[in-house]
Amino acid sequence: MMDLVELTAAQAAAAIGRGDLAARELFDFYRDRAAADELNAFTWVAQESPEAGDGPLGGVPLAVKDLFCTAGVPSQSGSRILEGYRPPYTATVVERLARAGAPLLAKTNQDEFAMGSSTENSGFGPTLNPWDRTRVPGGSSGGSAAAVAAGLAPWAIGTDTGGSIRQPAALCGIVGLKPTYGAVSRYGMIAFASSLDQAGPLTRDVSDAALLLMQMVGARDPRDATSLDYPGSVSLPARTDLHGIRLGVPTELSSDGIEPGVLGAFAASLELARQLGASVETCQLPHAAHALAAYYVLAPAEASSNLARFDGVRYGLRAQDATDLLDMYTRTRHDGFGAEVKRRIMLGTYALSSGYYEAYYGRAQRVRTLIARDFAATFEHFDFVVTPTAPGVAFELGAKTADPYAMYLNDICTVPASLAGIPAISIPNGMAAPPGGGKSLPVGLQLIGPAFSEDRLLSAAFALEQALGFDGRAARR
Amino acid sequence: MIDRDTVLHVARLARLELSEEEVARLTIELGAVLEHIETISRLDLEGVPPxxxxIDVTGALRADEPEPCLPRERALESAPEVLDDGFAVPSPQA
Structure with a gap:
């Protein structure tokens, strides 16, 4: 008798392929687990098993972040303004994965419109971290990360704008990958910041991430003008050493503001990388210190424009008894948006308002150029840049909600790669105690590579993962 | 920095009604966040393009060929209010 929850998605797909496991049995197993979820990881769970397909993903069911449109299924982006919204079409990437044999199991909870680093900003209540239910799972793809870590779903997809796949993956002890901007179609993703948003896998291990990513990239989507034909391909990783790999450790992202436990785990993994044959040297990203400031101009500015569509006319909430059209707009938006979304709409509108555009948005786009150049210069001498994924382990619910900027600092190590549009992966990097002491919690290690280096990135991450030997079973009990 | 009048002006631009409590809180919070963001105003960005x-993308336009679009009834399915096959909005004359 197989212990289904202990199979990775790749192992489950192989078992189905051999005829040792029925796809329907696996779907029903996970549907029951998802329906009994106590972490508030889901906003919707499938009622019925789908017809068995025969795609390369074998029928292993997929959890999908709420903000991906799924025809006839609630797609609310974590917002009360879209409560109960069932879109008339499905996001390209969800369609592709279903065709490839990963049918929709559930929709996962998230920070409202993906704005947040803890999933506490969801209009449908916070998600809890399966390692410690008094703590956050990270965000914004916190529902996807918690579901995979807790074994409530075999694998999941999320979106990453400034770290929203990588940071929750780190805080939940799983793998999360943000692909090169443009590698995956954004069609049908409810937009947050269009020049940064990118979909990617959240999985139990690196092999599962590769298996899922293979089916997410490919020919450009004619319905997303920013999507690209993926050059090269993604293969299943097999590398077990790092001989000849040059790792760069940016001094700017590996010291200030990072918890001692996280730094300790980081240093130990750098030593392990050396033992595997890698060279590890410091590198410089001189403009990384300005990445967070640039990000918190660009993302809110784009969000304020994208969220203009939520006006009570075509879908979602509408304030009743309005005196005129303007009154209906302003009251609908007052009632439907949560505090963080209002904060970012205000910040973004201010940054784009007459007389301020060049001082904020224009300058931030130029800073973005400098950060991309920093990475380009670094990749002339290094294969990958490595950093801790998040500056700390999972924090307690409510610990950072009162101070917006303290919450934004969670993104300090993940935002630079987002601004540069390059791929980055977070893998489990052991456990560390929180600063005040107490039970140890997962830590993440981030590897950043040049545009379209996903295959090499996964390969190096796999070698490190095998050597690290992270044990995630405790979160699945 | 950010004062109450600026917050009210930006809220009007954003088509967002704010309660008195929200106006007071946002005046403080936006000021604090903008202070952090101001660090980029000290960078020398002369000659740096945005x-x-x-990734350089050229020729992103698709062929302009007619194809079926979303049927009207599906597009109207989620509308809060429908009138004469269209989206209904409040009108002061109604």
């Missing part, structure tokens, strides 16, 4: 898409 970046929007970090």
């Amino acid at each position: 970046t929007s898409h970090v």
Whole structure:
């Protein structure tokens, strides 16, 4: 008798392929687990098993972040303004994965419109971290990360704008990958910041991430003008050493503001990388210190424009008894948006308002150029840049909600790669105690590579993962 | 910095009604966040071009060929109010 929850998605797909496991049995197993979820990881769970397909993903069911449109299924982006919204079409990437044999199991909870680093900003209540239910799972793809870590779903997809796949993956002890901007179609993703948003896998291990990513990239989507034909391909990783790999450790992202436990785990993994044959040297990203400031101009500015569509006319909430059209707009938006979304709409509108555009948005786009150049210069001498994924382990619910900027600092190590549009992966990097002491919690290690280096990135991450030997079973009990 | 009148002006631009409590809180919070963001105003950006898409994309336009679009009834399915096959909005004359 197989212990289904202990199979990775790749192992489950192989078992189905051999005829040792029925796809329907696996779907029903996970549907029951998802329906009994106590972490508030889901906003919707499938009622019925789908017809068995025969795609390369074998029928292993997929959890999908709420903000991906799924025809006839609630797609609310974590917002009360879209409560109960069932879109008339499905996001390209969800369609592709279903065709490839990963049918929709559930929709996962998230920070409202993906704005947040803890999933506490969801209009449908916070998600809890399966390692410690008094703590956050990270965000914004916190529902996807918690579901995979807790074994409530075999694998999941999320979106990453400034770290929203990588940071929750780190805080939940799983793998999360943000692909090169443009590698995956954004069609049908409810937009947050269009020049940064990118979909990617959240999985139990690196092999599962590769298996899922293979089916997410490919020919450009004619319905997303920013999507690209993926050059090269993604293969299943097999590398077990790092001989000849040059790792760069940016001094700017590996010291200030990072918890001692996280730094300790980081240093130990750098030593392990050396033992595997890698060279590890410091590198410089001189403009990384300005990445967070640039990000918190660009993302809110784009969000304020994208969220203009939520006006009570075509879908979602509408304030009743309005005196005129303007009154209906302003009251609908007052009632439907949560505090963080209002904060970012205000910040973004201010940054784009007459007389301020060049001082904020224009300058931030130029800073973005400098950060991309920093990475380009670094990749002339290094294969990958490595950093801790998040500056700390999972924090307690409510610990950072009162101070917006303290919450934004969670993104300090993940935002630079987002601004540069390059791929980055977070893998489990052991456990560390929180600063005040107490039970140890997962830590993440981030590897950043040049545009379209996903295959090499996964390969190096796999070698490190095998050597690290992270044990995630405790979160699945 | 940010004062109450600025917050009210920006809220009007954003088509967002704010309660008195929200106005007071946002005046403080936006000021604090903008203070952090101001650090980029000290950078020398002379001659640095802006970046929007970090990968060079050319010829992103698709062929302009007619194809079926979303049927009207499906597009109207989620509308809060429908009138004469269209989206209904409040009108002061109604």
